[in-house]
Amino acid sequence: MAVSTPDQAAIQNAIRAAAHGRYVLGNVRLNGSVTRTGAMQSAGAEFLLADVTVEHGMILTITTSSNAPQSSSSFEGVYIDCAGRVVLPCFVDCHTHLDKGHILPRTPDADGSFGGALAATKADRTANWTAEDVAGRMDFALRSAFHYGTSAIRTHLDSQPPQDDISWPVFMELRQRWRGRIDLQASCLFPIDMARDDAFLDRIARRVATAGGILGAVAYPTPDIDRLLDQMFQAAARHGLNLDFHADETTDPSADGLRRIAEAALRSRFAGKVLVGHCCSLAMQEEAVVDATLDKVAAAGVAVVSLPTCNLYLQDRRNGTTPRWRGVTLLHEMKKRGIPVALASDNTRDPFHSYGDLDMLDTFRLGTRVLHLDHPAGDWIRAVTTTPAEIMGLEGKGSIVEGQPADFILFEGRSWSEVLSRAERNRIVVRQGAPISTSLPSYAELDELEGLALG
Numbered sequence: 001m002a003v004s005t006p007d008q009a010a011i012q013n014a015i016r017a018a019a020h021g022r023y024v025l026g027n028v029r030l031n032g033s034v035t036r037t038g039a040m041q042s043a044g045a046e047f048l049l050a051d052v053t054v055e056h057g058m059i060l061t062i063t064t065s066s067n068a069p070q071s072s073s074s075f076e077g078v079y080i081d082c083a084g085r086v087v088l089p090c091f092v093d094c095h096t097h098l099d100k101g102h103i104l105p106r107t108p109d110a111d112g113s114f115g116g117a118l119a120a121t122k123a124d125r126t127a128n129w130t131a132e133d134v135a136g137r138m139d140f141a142l143r144s145a146f147h148y149g150t151s152a153i154r155t156h157l158d159s160q161p162p163q164d165d166i167s168w169p170v171f172m173e174l175r176q177r178w179r180g181r182i183d184l185q186a187s188c189l190f191p192i193d194m195a196r197d198d199a200f201l202d203r204i205a206r207r208v209a210t211a212g213g214i215l216g217a218v219a220y221p222t223p224d225i226d227r228l229l230d231q232m233f234q235a236a237a238r239h240g241l242n243l244d245f246h247a248d249e250t251t252d253p254s255a256d257g258l259r260r261i262a263e264a265a266l267r268s269r270f271a272g273k274v275l276v277g278h279c280c281s282l283a284m285q286e287e288a289v290v291d292a293t294l295d296k297v298a299a300a301g302v303a304v305v306s307l308p309t310c311n312l313y314l315q316d317r318r319n320g321t322t323p324r325w326r327g328v329t330l331l332h333e334m335k336k337r338g339i340p341v342a343l344a345s346d347n348t349r350d351p352f353h354s355y356g357d358l359d360m361l362d363t364f365r366l367g368t369r370v371l372h373l374d375h376p377a378g379d380w381i382r383a384v385t386t387t388p389a390e391i392m393g394l395e396g397k398g399s400i401v402e403g404q405p406a407d408f409i410l411f412e413g414r415s416w417s418e419v420l421s422r423a424e425r426n427r428i429v430v431r432q433g434a435p436i437s438t439s440l441p442s443y444a445e446l447d448e449l450e451g452l453a454l455g
């Protein structure tokens with residue numbers, strides 16, 4: 001017997017037509033690790049066939065699949081058979097650099113090395129990052145992220161004066177403009193040695209607090225790193241801010257920023273949230289050193305985000321030789337200790353990473369392959385949804401929950417292998433019960449910005 005299954009376009013049209021009232025997405029595969037409802041409690045981290053009833057943009061109920069159109073006489077609405085497709089929550093991307101995104105055409109001197117990226121970015125920032133330039137590139141990036149199904153983003157903002165005066169007002173305006181589509185957060189970013197200047201630290205902390213942002217820095221190894229970290233923690237406590245560090249983005253096993261950040265958090269009895277990105281060098285250290293560090297990270301309640309795209313791109317790049325290690329941190333070992341772990345996009349089309357389009361499915365696919373987030377896949381999907389939402393303090397985001405807005409992504413694939421093997425370009429992103437109808441921004445739009453025209 002030939003099997004007839006509805007195609008993505010038909011399902012999308014059916015949801016669109018039904019979105020004003022009540023409808024049931026029947027026969028969808030929900031993953032127990034990112035779905036909160038009684039019916040899914042037995043699912044653990046497995047997929048379970050379910051029916052999701054949506055009314056006026058909210059998830060009304062989630063029930064185990066009835067495998068048939070609703071027969072109850074009390075049911076009014078449309079039944080849409082999804083034939084076992086996977087439905088996941090919208091993505092949450094907790095570590096990006098929207099202010100750097102898409103400057104690649106202006107930085108021909110960047111050579112794929114970390115040092116080269118720093119120098120090329122600094123030169124471009126100094127020469128070109130006007131409010132118009134930053135806003136244009138950030139908005140372009142947000143449109144891509146939204147199209148792919150991301151509902152919340154934290155971006156770092158280079159905040160060396162005078163750039164802070166330009167980028168923070170742009171961020172605040174974009175956050176307002178994108179409200180309801182993408183929850184936008186920002187963390188300031190500067191080399192931690194700038195925290196030696198009390199006046200600067202106080203001024204930037206004040207700016208961040210006014211903007212509802214996060215206090216962040218690159219925790220480079222410096223002789224007085226512990227004192228500088230203490231100053232960052234004190235400034236955060238004074239202004240009621242959470243913290244977000246870049247640390248140990250290097251092969252050098254002597255880089256121990258993650259341990260020092262955890263120690264500083266414990267010393268200060270810091271009550272806020274702390275997120276640390278990269279932590280690459282941890283993977284190059286002795287087992288006993290790793291254990292001691294992770295004990296402290298767990299005790300301090302510090303969360304870690306791995307950035308596989310940039311780590312693969314920047315780490316172990318040596319003049320024309322083949323890279324021998326993957327550059328990523330010890331995510332499995334962290335997770336086993338109960339440390340909250342996330343994956344995020346980091347840089348896109350800039351000197352730190354030549355590629356990327358803020359598609360978190362792409363990031364999760366790469367993360368799965370680079371970090372072996374499989375056999376079993378378990379609840380690793382939380383690393384791009386529920387866990388970063390918790391890290392960002394966004395209650396209800398990154399999960400599928402009864403009584404919450406119907407925000408989710410309906411994929412064509414019916415298993416992890418199917419979802420993670422194709423680009424899923426025809427995934428259906430549903431926001432507040434209705435499919436979004438955006439297209440990706442055209443690269444040619446960037447030609448309008450100073451120096452980005454490809455000619």
Ligand SMILES: [Zn+2]
Pocket residue numbers: 095096097156246277346347
């Ligand atoms: Zn970063």
